[in-house]
Amino acid sequence: MMDCAPAATDSGFAASAAGWTFNGTLTFADAAAVFGASRGLALPQSGIVDLAGLAHADSSALAVMVALKRRAHAEGAKLSFASIPPGIHALAHVYGIEELLAG
Numbered sequence: 001m002m003d004c005a006p007a008a009t010d011s012g013f014a015a016s017a018a019g020w021t022f023n024g025t026l027t028f029a030d031a032a033a034v035f036g037a038s039r040g041l042a043l044p045q046s047g048i049v050d051l052a053g054l055a056h057a058d059s060s061a062l063a064v065m066v067a068l069k070r071r072a073h074a075e076g077a078k079l080s081f082a083s084i085p086p087g088i089h090a091l092a093h094v095y096g097i098e099e100l101l102a103g
Contacts, residue, residue, distance in 0.1 A: 019048035
């Protein structure tokens with residue numbers, strides 16, 4: 001039987017005056033925990049989420065990014081991603097959702 005409990009993670013978003021930054025991994029193993037923790041942060045006033053610290057990601061990263069965009073839309077805010085790794089851009093292209101990740 002597969003254990004589906006959220007993995008313990010040091011990965012996540014940090015808020016600053018410049019926006020949010022992400023550090024760590026964003027994969028199936030930690031995406032639920034990372035997204036859950038992000039709910040405790042007010043959306044960045046700058047509207048920018050910098051992914052320069054994203055060390056490793058899979059398609060779960062896209063799911064988190066889309067969920068954050070939906071949250072921003074629901075809260076009447078704009079949200080854009082900076083420093084998106086090339087692998088995430090490629091996955092977004094394959095899934096046909098590049099427009100969702102654009103500013």
